[in-house]
Amino acid sequence: MRLDRFLSGQTAFSRRELTERIRSGAVTCNGTVIRKPDAAVNPGTDAVTLLGKPIVYSEFHWFLLHKPEGVITAARDPKQKTVLDLLRPEDRLPRLAPVGRLDKDTAGMLLITDDGVTAHQMISPKHHVAKYYLAALRDPFRQDYISAFRSGMLLREGGSEEQCLPAECMQIGERLAVLELHEGRYHQVRRMFAAAGNHVENLLRVQIGQLRLPPDLPKNDYLPIFNKDVESALKNSDISEVCAFCAQDYSSYWIKTGI
Numbered sequence: 006m007r008l009d010r011f012l013s014g015q016t017a018f019s020r021r022e023l024t025e026r027i028r029s030g031a032v033t034c035n036g037t038v039i040r041k042p043d044a045a046v047n048p049g050t051d052a053v054t055l056l057g058k059p060i061v062y063s064e065f066h067w068f069l070l071h072k073p074e075g076v077i078t079a080a081r082d083p084k085q086k087t088v089l090d091l092l093r094p095e096d097r098l099p100r101l102a103p104v105g106r107l108d109k110d111t112a113g114m115l116l117i118t119d120d121g122v123t124a125h126q127m128i129s130p131k132h133h134v135a136k137y138y139l140a141a142l143r144d145p146f147r148q149d150y151i152s153a154f155r156s157g158m159l160l161r162e163g164g165s166e167e168q169c170l171p172a173e174c175m176q177i178g179e180r181l182a183v184l185e186l187h188e189g190r191y192h193q194v195r196r197m198f199a200a201a202g203n204h205v206e207n208l209l210r211v212q213i214g215q216l217r218l219p220p221d222l223p224k225n226d227y228l229p230i231f232n233k234d235v236e237s238a239l240k241n242s243d244i245s246e247v248c249a250f251c252a253q254d255y256s257s258y259w260i261k262t263g264i
C-alpha cells in the first residue's frame with residue numbers, strides 16, 4: 006500500500022498535509038526516514054512513525070466517549086456543539102460517526118466509529134444488543150414498573166401508539182433505576198417512565214452489551230477502544246450485574262458531578 010494512503014487512513018491529516026510531512030522527513034518506516042509519498046509499505050508488518058509517534062494499522066477506528074449533557078449526537082451541526090467536536094483534531098478521522106443516539110440532555114457511553122457495518126449491528130433491534138441506562142427519577146420507584154416495562158410499553162408515535170420491545174428494569178435506590186433496552190426510540194427511557202407516571206430527572210447510559218462506561222473516564226473525555234471491547238459490546242449481559250456495577254460505581258454519579 007502507498008505510504009500516503011496508509012497514513013491518510015490512520016490519521017486526521019489531509020493528503021496534502023501528509024505529502025508535506027512525508028517530504029519534510031517526519032515519517033519513518035522500520036527506522037528509516039522515507040520522503041516519497043508513493044513508497045510502498047506493508048501495513049501488517051512495517052513499523053511506521055509520524056512525527057515520532059508509532060502509527061498502528063487498523064482497518065476501523067473506535068472511540069468510547071463519556072458524553073456530557075448539552076452536546077448533540079450528530080457528526081456535524083451548523084449551530085450546536087456535536088459529539089465529534091469533542092474529539093481532539095488528530096482523532097477526527099474521515100467517516101467517523103456516532104453509533105446510535107443519546108439525547109442532548111442524556112450523558113454516558115457513546116461509541117464513535119468508522120465501521121458502519123458493526124455500528125449497524127449494535128443499533129439494529131434485530132440484533133438485540135442491550136443498552137443499559139441509569140435513571141434518576143423525580144418520584145420513588147414503583148415495583149409495578151417492572152411488569153409494565155416487561156410487557157412492552159405503549160408509546161405515542163405521531164398520531165398512533167407503538168408498542169416497545171419488552172424491557173427489563175430494576176431498582177437500585179429509592180429514586181434510582183437501571184433499565185435494559187434492545188431498541189432506541191426517540192427519548193425512549195424518558196417516555197417510558199413518563200407513561201408510567203414518573204419523570205426522569207437525569208439519565209446516564211452505563212453499558213452496551215458487556216462494555217461498561219469506565220468509572221474513571223471523566224465527562225467530555227474519551228478512549229480509543231479495540232476489537233475485544235467492540236466484541237464485548239456485542240455480547241449479552243445481565244441486568245442484575247449492571248445493577249451491582251451501578252450501585253458500586255455510579256449511584257452517587259449526579260452528586261459527584263454536581264447536577
Ligand code: URA
Nearest residue numbers: 107108192193194195
Ligand atoms: N432514552 C432516552 O430517553 N434518551 C436517550 O438518550 C436514550 C434513551
